[in-house]
Amino acid sequence: MSTDSTFLSNQDNNEYNVENQRVYKTTLLYKIKIFFKKLWQGPAEPKDEYAPRLTYFNFLETIPDKFHERVAPIYKKFLLITYLIFWFGLVYSILIPYFTVPPHVTSGTDIKEIYSLSCSSQDEFWKGKNGACGLNGELCPEILKHEQNDIYIRCPALCDRGSWTYSLIPIGDQRIKYRGYFVGGGREVENKIEKDQLTNPYRADSYPCGAAVHAGLVSPVWGGCAKLSYKSNGQPYFKSTKGHYGVRKSIEFLSFFKSSFFFKKLKSDNEIFSQCYDPRFSVLIINIILGIPIVYLASGVVTYWVINIVGFWTICLATDPPVNIDANDPEDFANLLSIGLERFLPSCCILYVLWHFSTERTLSEPPANSNEKVSYLSRLILWYPLFWLGILNNMTFDRLPVDRLTIDDLKVQSGAIFAVGSIILTITTCAIIQAYKIWLSGRFRKYLLLYSTFTLGLVLLGNLPNLTLRVHHYILAMLLIPGCATKGRTALMFQGILLGLFLSGASRWGLAAIAETATSLLRNDPQGKTVSPPLITNYDNNSGILSWMSISPANGTNNQEKLLSKYSEISLLINDIESFTNKSIDQLNLKQILDKLPIVQDTLNNGIKDSSGDISIYLRLGRKIPNTKFYSDFSNAATLKWPSGKLTLPVPGLT
Missing domain, CATH: 1.20.5 (Single alpha-helices involved in coiled-coils or other helix-helix interfaces)
Structure with missing residues (x-):
């Protein structure tokens, strides 16, 4: 039971x-x-309210209301025009001399030219990597053909980051990317060559302005002038040294190189320098301060257009110009204005669309018969600072360890995965917040359809043959701003930073394509499409013979004969300088070549040797079209220990 x-x-x-x-x-x-x-x-009673006024600052909140009530429209227009003319004249008087008056050094009656450089490479100082400088590097530095060894240079601001290389540059057996390109140097001078010498030698292909910041001679905030001296009889080694202004250590290269430069004391007693310092931060501070009354007192539409136009030209002419300006060439400044105007009109068209479909709802004032009030302080405290945060993208977000959202780039940059994850998390959080605000306003279905269309369009673009989807930050801003079409504080914040990012991309880089070819994404990295370089296989120290073998081209064996007949010369780089070219052969007497280089013996006597008494020599091979400057990719470097003759074969890959 x-x-x-x-x-x-x-x-x-x-x-x-x-x-x-x-x-x-x-x-x-x-x-x-x-x-x-x-x-x-959606909600039973949709609502979308302006940001509430700040109670504790009620007096400041009412000042704009009193201004609009007591000042007639005609006087407001007059005040605005007068204010803008004053603003323009002040910035003009600061910027134009820097762009149009050539910098120079006056010593009594003698006037010397100062070269205006960009933060990165300059062709007349060093033409480029691999075989760009010709046999034995005879084309570099080109500037020494018509100048003395001592040269004055002017560097712009922000060269602490502007001297980074974003395409691969080989140095011996190293592959340099995503860091400042300056080799050796440093302020703790080991062996002085001249009395006024301030630094150890930098390898001659180092970026001069980056090296000047690394040495602490040029400010990353104000730029400045420096004096450098070239030494053309070779340098046996370049040690890594600590940098100034937060710049990381220089690149180390413990072998010889054709030429070098060092910095010298800039001024003597009777020298006067003109137009050395970069005024971009002065202009930036002026524009930020003078924009405050516009944002605080003007209507939403005036605020939108004045501040966006100022932001566009602040980027183009001051904080991040698209081209380097040499004041000795009047066409340079004209070219800068031409580029700016080329990008300004389409940017204004996009700004109009963004205003009409999104920003007008956030920044415009309520109708006269409405009980709602605009919080001018919220506009000033939330929208305005974040707008400039986006405008200064090259000083803010560009300093995160993220260059481009491609797998190869993310693998190369340390911390890139974490940074991208943080960015995605931030964008997702903001998107959820703004989606809730859109839902509260009763327009969720409309925007769900809009963003579904955006997503579908991106998927279709991402699947176009032979093209890679590139959502530049100006495109990202254009996609996200429509979703910020509400009236509250979150919309003010998100629209401010997104408008700044849009202008940063449109002014500095132009309206770049949303889908780009794989070749364009490589920048100046190895292309991997032409004939593949030979592969070093052996070195016989008794005979001095270096041997190699040809390998099939990367784009298929069917074109091998055609490619090999076109690229019919072999080019050998010794320590990154082309030292031998000849018809297509499979070996050469390397010992004879090294015996003809006096710097090799000097390095054995004065350079840095290993425990066996050897120095390291780096060898790379490529192919060349005869009587031209067209080269294939080069191999990675093989390391030869000299004089013992021990050879370490190169790792797979191209340079």
């Missing part, structure tokens, strides 16, 4: 549990259904 009772009791419990689960599932499904129904239909 007890067994039967137990069985019935267990059966009842099972039935009870099944019923509970059914009810629970029904309730959960019901809740989910209700949630999506409410999500789709």
Whole structure:
């Protein structure tokens, strides 16, 4: 009897549990259904209210109201025009001399030219990597053909980051990318060559302005002038040294190089320098300060257009110019204005669309018969600072370890994955907040359709043949600003930073394509499409013979004969300088070549040797079209220990 009772009791419990689960599932499904129904239909009473005024600063909140009530429209227009003319004249008087008056050094009646450089490479100082400088580097530095060894240079601001290389540059067996390109140097001078010498030698292909910041001679904030001196008889080694202004250590290269430069004391007693310092931060501070009354007192539409136009030209002419300006060439400044105007008109068209479909709702004032009031302080405190944060993208977000959202770039940069994850998390959080605000305003369905269309369009663009989807930050801003079409504080914040990012991309880089070819994404990295370089296989120290073998081209064996006949010369780089070219052969006497280089013996006597008394020599091979400057990719470097003759073969890859 007890067994039967137990069985019935267990059966009842099972039935009870099944019923509970059914009810629970029904309730959960019901809740989910209700949630999506409410999500789709929106709130019963949609609302979208302006940011409330700040109670503790009520006096400041009412000043704009009193200004609009007491000043007639005609006088407001007159004040605005006068204010803008004053603003323009002040900035003009600071910027134009820097762009149009050539910098120079006056010493009595003698006037010396100062070269205006960009932060990165300059062709007349060093033409480029691999074989760009010709046989034995005879084309570099080109500037020494018509100048003395001592040269004055002017560097712009922000060269602490502007001297980074974003395409691969090989140095010996190193592959340099995403860091400042300056080799050796440093202020702790080991062996002075001249009395006024301030630094150790930098390898001659180092970026001069980056090296000047690394040495602490040029400010990353104000730029400045420096004096450098070239040494053309070779340098046996370049040690890594610490940098100034937060710049990381220089690149180390413990072998010889054709030429070098060092910095010298800039001024003597009778020298006067003109136009050395970069005024971009002065202009930036002036524009930020003079924009405050516009944002605080003007209407939404005036604020929008004045501040956006000022932001566009601040980037183009001051904080991040698209081209380097040499004041000795009047066409340079004209070219800068031409580029700015080329990008300004389409940017204004996009700004008009963004205003009409999104920003007008956030920044414009309520109708006269409305009880709502605009919080001018919220506009000033939330929208305006974040706008400039986006405008200064090259000083803010560009300093994150993220160059481009491609797998190869993310692998190269340390910390890139974490930074991208943080960016995605931030954007997702902001998107959820703004989506809720859109839902509260009763327009969720409309925007769901809009962003579904955007997503579908991006998917289609991402699947175009032979093209890679590139959502530049100006495009990202254009996609996200429509979703910020509400009136509250979150919309003020998000629109401010997104408008700044849009202008940063449009003014500095132009309206670049949303889908680009793989070749354009490589910048100046190895292309991997022409004939593949030979592969070093052996070195015989007794005979001095270096041997190599040809390998199939990267784009298929069918074109091998055609490619090999076109690229019919072999080019050998010794320590990154082209030292031998000849018709297509498979070996050469390397010992004869090294014996003809005096710097090799000097390095054995004065350079840095390993425990066996050897120095390292780096060898790279490529192919060349005869009588041209067209080269294939080069191999990675093989390392030869000299004079013992021990050879370490190159790792796979191209340079």
